[in-house]
Structure formats: structure tokens, C-alpha cells
Amino acid sequence: MKNLIAIAFLAILIVACASEEKKEKEVSVNLDQYPPKLVKVLEAHGGLETWNKQKLLKFSKGEEIHTIDLSNRKSLVVSPKYTLGYNGKNTWLKEKDSAAFKGNPDFYHNLFFYFYAMPFVLADDGIVYDATDSLIVEGKSYPGIKISFKDGVGASSKDNYYLYYNPKNHQMEWLGYTVTFFDNKAKDETSIIKYDEWQDIDGLKLPRSLVWYEKDSIGNIVPPKTVNPVTFEEVSLSTKEVDSTFFEEVE
Known part of the structure; x- marks a missing residue:
């Protein structure tokens, strides 16, 4: 009897170890596919492997609560006046008052997720990396990496x-x-965001606030005349997935 118990315990232990090993393999990342400079940036923010272990991201921006499935990028935006979602195939919008939502639902549903999940979303599939000039702001130089997309990747592959x-x-x-997104035409003029503050969430350094900067008449990057930072609060990450119906259109 003791031998049977020992064998059973050993079998459970082997299965548990194998399961744990499988999980480790699932989140392992081949960092050689990325530019060394980008790898250092990802490591400075907690590492791509740590990010890839996460399944669900949630944050609030003003009155909106954003929830994103990190595995398939399904999303849900809930506010007192409207609910907006993307179920993996279609974008849907429910408004409590007529014309309560101002904007394009297809453009907006993952807009702030993409800004928020920097720099990790810049390690997505289908990305092309190139060198670019450093950014000079108030006499300080910031090295850069240009990110473009292969044709057909995402909704705006010319971004x-x-x-x-x-x-x-x-x-x-x-x-x-x-x-x-709106005209599918490549642009030279860029908008500039300062990642003003960061916060530590489960070992990852993620944004707390963003500030959109402006350009003066000769192209220098300058602070906006009125600073209206976009702030992210009540941030949470989870390694557990939600039911797929969570992102379906509400009745």
C-alpha cells in the first residue's frame, strides 16, 4: 500500500513538473529576432517574457474602463454613456444617449491600449525595425528605433x-x-508623446501618464501651451483569461 501511495505521489509530481515545464516553454521568447537596443528597452520595463505571461490587462482612463485580452487583442471599453467592444471579428457600440460616443469605434477600441502597452506592443509579429535619427528635446538627445509594419498587418499597416x-x-x-487609418496614406509628419510618468505593475514598468507635445514653427519639440495629461489608474494584470463571451455585444 505504501508503495502504491509513493508511486501515485511520484506520478503526480512528474505531471506537475511537466506542466510547469510546458508553461515555461509557452512564455519563452527568442530575443534574437529583435534589435539589441529594443531588447534593452524591453528589459528596462520588466522583460518581454514577463509581459507574455499576462493574459488580461485592465485600466481606467477618466470615466472609461478598458479591458483587453492580451492573447487575441479583444477589447471592451465601458463608460457611463456607452459601451464599446471588439470581439475579435467585429467592433460594436452601444450608447445610452444618442451620439454619446464621439469618434470612430474601429479606430478607438484599442487606441489607448496601444499607447498604454508600450514598449511591449512594439515586439508584435509583422514588425520591421530600422534605424532613425535621435530625437532632440531641450538640448537632450534620445536614441530611437523606427517601427513599421509588413503589408496587411493590422488595420493601418502604413503607420x-x-x-x-x-x-x-x-x-x-x-x-x-x-x-x-482614415486615408491609408503614408505620412512624414509625426505626433509626439512624452511618457511622463511610469508605474510598476506586477514587475512591469507601465505608463501612469502621457503628455502630447507640440512642434514650433521650425520643428522643435515643445511642451503644449495647456498640459492635459492622459492618466491611467486602477491598472491590473492577470494571468487568467476571461470567458470569450465577455467581449461580445451587450444586449
């Missing part, structure tokens, strides 16, 4: 992003980006 980081600690400081 370009420019990640700029602190050369001392490789922490992300700025993001330049173009918007091609």
Missing part, C-alpha cells in the same frame, strides 16, 4: 512608430507616430 529612450537606463521616454 510608423518611433520609440525614443533614455541612453543611460534604456527606459522609454518618447513616442513618435503617424496615423494612416
Whole structure:
């Protein structure tokens, strides 16, 4: 009897170890596919493997509560006046008052998730990395990495992003980006975001506030005349997935 118990215990232990090993393999990442500079930025923010273990992200932005499935990028945005979701195939919108939502649901449903999940979303599949000039702001130089997309990747494959980081600690400081969603035409003019504050969430350094900067008449990056930071609060990450119906259209 004792031998049977010992064998059973050993079998359970082997299965548990195998399961744990499988989990480790699932989150392992081949970092050789990324530019070394980007790898250092990802490590400065907690590491891509730590990020990839997460299944669900939730944060509040003003009155909106955003929930994103990190595995498939399904999303849900809930506010007192409307609910907006993407179920993996279609974007849907429910408004409590007529025209309560101002904007394009297809463009908006993952807009702030993408800004929020920097720099980790810049390690997605289908991305092309290139060198770019450093960004100079108030006499300080920030090295950069240009990010573009292979044709057909995402809803706006002609978008370009420019990640700029602190050369001392490789922490992300700025993001330049173009918007091609509405006309599908490549752009040279970029908008600039300062990643003003960061917060530690479960071992990951994620944004607390963003500030959109402006350009003066000769193209210098300058603070906006009126600073209206976008702040992210009540942030949580989970390694557990939600039911797929969570992102379906509400009745």
C-alpha cells in the first residue's frame, strides 16, 4: 500500500513538473529576432517574457474602463454613456444617449491600449525595425528605433512608430507616430508623446501618464501651451483569461 501511495505521489509530481515545464516553454521568447537596443528597452520595463505571461490587462482612463485580452487583442471599453467592444471579428457600440460616443469605434477600441502597452506592443509579429535619427528635446538627445509594419498587418499597416529612450537606463521616454487609418496614406509628419510618468505593475514598468507635445514653427519639440495629461489608474494584470463571451455585444 505504501508503495502504491509513493508511486501515485511520484506520478503526480512528474505531471506537475511537466506542466510547469510546458508553461515555461509557452512564455519563452527568442530575443534574437529583435534589435539589441529594443531588447534593452524591453528589459528596462520588466522583460518581454514577463509581459507574455499576462493574459488580461485592465485600466481606467477618466470615466472609461478598458479591458483587453492580451492573447487575441479583444477589447471592451465601458463608460457611463456607452459601451464599446471588439470581439475579435467585429467592433460594436452601444450608447445610452444618442451620439454619446464621439469618434470612430474601429479606430478607438484599442487606441489607448496601444499607447498604454508600450514598449511591449512594439515586439508584435509583422514588425520591421530600422534605424532613425535621435530625437532632440531641450538640448537632450534620445536614441530611437523606427517601427513599421509588413503589408496587411493590422488595420493601418502604413503607420510608423518611433520609440525614443533614455541612453543611460534604456527606459522609454518618447513616442513618435503617424496615423494612416482614415486615408491609408503614408505620412512624414509625426505626433509626439512624452511618457511622463511610469508605474510598476506586477514587475512591469507601465505608463501612469502621457503628455502630447507640440512642434514650433521650425520643428522643435515643445511642451503644449495647456498640459492635459492622459492618466491611467486602477491598472491590473492577470494571468487568467476571461470567458470569450465577455467581449461580445451587450444586449
